[in-house]
Amino acid sequence: MTPRLSRTTLAGVDLGGHADVRGPAVDPAGTTVGLVHLGLGAFHRAHQAVYTEDAAAAAGSSSWGILGVTQRSARVAEQLAPQDGLYGVLTKGTSETSLRVVGSLRDVAFPGTATGRVLATIAAPTTHVVTLTVTEKGYRRRGDGRPDLADPDLAADVAALTAELRGDVASDPARSPIGLLVRGLAQRHRADVGPITVVCCDNLADNGTVVESLVRDLLGSVPGAERLAAWVEASVAFPSTMVDRIVPATTPAHRDEAARLLGLDDEGLVVGEPFTQWVVEDRFAGPRPPWELAGATLTSDVAPFERAKLRVLNASHSTLAYLGALRGYATIAQAVADPDLEAVARALVDEDVLPTLAAPDGLDLTGYRDDVLARFANPNTGHTTVQVAMDGSAKLPQRLLGTVRDRIAAGAVPDAAAASIAAWMSYVHATTQTGLEVGGRRVTLDDPLADVLAEAAAGPVDGLTARLLAVRQVFGADLGQSTELHDAVRAHLRTLAPA
Numbered sequence: 001m002t003p004r005l006s007r008t009t010l011a012g013v014d015l016g017g018h019a020d021v022r023g024p025a026v027d028p029a030g031t032t033v034g035l036v037h038l039g040l041g042a043f044h045r046a047h048q049a050v051y052t053e054d055a056a057a058a059a060g061s062s063s064w065g066i067l068g069v070t071q072r073s074a075r076v077a078e079q080l081a082p083q084d085g086l087y088g089v090l091t092k093g094t095s096e097t098s099l100r101v102v103g104s105l106r107d108v109a110f111p112g113t114a115t116g117r118v119l120a121t122i123a124a125p126t127t128h129v130v131t132l133t134v135t136e137k138g139y140r141r142r143g144d145g146r147p148d149l150a151d152p153d154l155a156a157d158v159a160a161l162t163a164e165l166r167g168d169v170a171s172d173p174a175r176s177p178i179g180l181l182v183r184g185l186a187q188r189h190r191a192d193v194g195p196i197t198v199v200c201c202d203n204l205a206d207n208g209t210v211v212e213s214l215v216r217d218l219l220g221s222v223p224g225a226e227r228l229a230a231w232v233e234a235s236v237a238f239p240s241t242m243v244d245r246i247v248p249a250t251t252p253a254h255r256d257e258a259a260r261l262l263g264l265d266d267e268g269l270v271v272g273e274p275f276t277q278w279v280v281e282d283r284f285a286g287p288r289p290p291w292e293l294a295g296a297t298l299t300s301d302v303a304p305f306e307r308a309k310l311r312v313l314n315a316s317h318s319t320l321a322y323l324g325a326l327r328g329y330a331t332i333a334q335a336v337a338d339p340d341l342e343a344v345a346r347a348l349v350d351e352d353v354l355p356t357l358a359a360p361d362g363l364d365l366t367g368y369r370d371d372v373l374a375r376f377a378n379p380n381t382g383h384t385t386v387q388v389a390m391d392g393s394a395k396l397p398q399r400l401l402g403t404v405r406d407r408i409a410a411g412a413v414p415d416a417a418a419a420s421i422a423a424w425m426s427y428v429h430a431t432t433q434t435g436l437e438v439g440g441r442r443v444t445l446d447d448p449l450a451d452v453l454a455e456a457a458a459g460p461v462d463g464l465t466a467r468l469l470a471v472r473q474v475f476g477a478d479l480g481q482s483t484e485l486h487d488a489v490r491a492h493l494r495t496l497a498p499a
C-alpha cells in the first residue's frame with residue numbers, strides 16, 4: 001500500500017531524481033498563520049496558496065501561513081489535516097506534466113465544528129489578510145446585489161452577530177461565508193488589534209467592491225452594529241483582484257498519476273493548467289504577502305484586467321460549455337476543437353465583447369482571445385463542460401450580461417452574445433425537460449436557481465425565451481424588457497434543440 005503524504009512520509013522521499021517533482025518551498029510547521037482563507041476548494045489550493053508559498057519562500061518569511069476554511073463540508077479539512085496541510089498541485093500542460101507539493105496551508109478548519117477557532121484567528125494580531133473563493137453563488141446576493149437576508153444561513157449568522165454584539169457568547173457555527181467574515185471582523189474590532197484586508201478572489205466584476213458593499217449592507221441591518229460599521233469603514237480594505245488559472249475537478253486518474261510521481265497518496269491533490277495569473281489592487285490596510293515576488297501584478301487599477309478576463313475568458317468558457325454539452329462533448333477541449341463551436345466563441349468575443357473593452361496596459365486583446373482559446377484546447381486538463389456549465393444563473397450576470405447591457409446602451413443588438421444566452425437556455429431546457437446525456441451520463445441542472453429555472457423552462461417551447469428572460473434574479477428588470485434581445489435570443493434558440 002502506498003503511504004499517505006505527510007511531513008513525515010515526505011521526509012523519506014528522495015525527490016532529487018525527479019526533475020518534474022518538487023517538495024514544498026515552505027514547511028507548514030515552521031509558519032505562523034498570517035492569512036485566513038474562506039473557501040478551501042481546489043482553486044485556492046492551485047492559485048493563491050501557491051503564490052503565497054512562493055512569496056513567503058522568496059522573502060524568507062514565516063509569517064504567511066494560511067488557515068484554510070472549508071465552506072460546505074468537513075471533507076477537505078479531513079483530507080488535509082492528516083497530511084499536515086500538505087497537498088500536491090499536478091500541472092498538466094499540452095505536452096508536459098509536473099508536480100509540486102505546497103506547504104502554505106498551516107491549518108485547516110470546518111466552520112461546522114470550528115467557528116470559534118476561525119473567528120479567533122481572524123482576530124489575531126498576527127493575521128493581516130482574509131482571502132475568499134466561495135464561488136459566485138456563495139455570496140448569497142439578491143438580483144439587485146444586496147445581501148439576501150431571507151437566506152436562512154445568512155439570517156442565522158446575522159442573529160449570531162446580533163447576540164455577539166450584545167456581549168453574549170454566540171457559539172453557533174457560522175453558516176455563510178459573509179456571515180463568517182463579518183463575525184470575524186466583529187471579533188477583531190473587539191480585540192482592537194488593528195486593520196485587516198479582505199481580498200475577494202472570485203470571478204465577480206469589481207469583486208472588492210461587491211464584498212465591501214455586502215459587509216456594509218449586512219452591518220446596516222444589524223441593530224447595535226454602528227461602531228463596528230464605522231471601524232470597518234476606517235480599518236478594513238477591500239481591494240479588487242483578477243484571478244486566472246484553469247483548475248478542473250481532480251479525478252482518480254490524476255491521483256494515480258500523482259501517486260506514481262511522488263510515491264505517496266495524496267487525498268488533497270489538485271490539478272491545474274500551466275498558465276496562472278493574479279492581478280491585485282495594491283490597496284491594503286496593513287501588511288500583505290509580497291505576492292509580486294511570486295509573479296503577481298500589484299496595480300492601482302484592476303478593473304480593465306478583471307473585465308477583460310470575465311468577458312473574454314469566462315463568457316466564452318460558458319458558451320463552449322453549454323454548446324459542447326448539448327453536442328455531447330464531455331470536455332471543453334473537445335468543444336473548442338469543434339469548428340462550429342469555436343466560431344461561436346470567437347464571434348462572441350470579436351463582435352460583442354471587444355467593443356466593450358479598453359485594453360489594460362500592455363495587453364493585446366485579440367492576442368489574449370487567441371491565447372484563451374488555445375488554453376481551452378489543452379486536452380490534458382480534462383476540464384469538463386458540465387463543471388463549467390454549473391451555476392449559470394449566478395455566472396452569466398457576471399461574465400456575459402455586462403457585455404449585453406453595454407452593447408444595448410451603445411445602440412447595438414448583441415447578436416453574438418444572444419447566441420450564448422440561447423445556449424444556456426437550451427441547456428436549461430434539456431437538463432430540466434427533455435433529458436441530456438453527456439459522456440454516457442445523464443446530466444441534471446446544477447444551479448442555485450434550479451427550481452425557478454425548471455419551472456420557467458416547462459411549458460410550450462414557443463415562449464421559452466420570454467419565460468427565462470423574465471427571471472429577474474438573472475436578467476434584472478431591464479433585459480427582460482428588451483424586445484431586440486428577446487428576438488435575437490429566440491432566433492438562436494430555434495437553431496438549437498429544442499426549437
Ligand code: CS2
Nearest residue numbers: 243244245246314317387388
Ligand atoms: C470557469 C472558471 O468554471 C467556470 O465557470 O469559467 O472556473 C475558469 O476556469 C477560471 O475562471 C479560469 O481562471
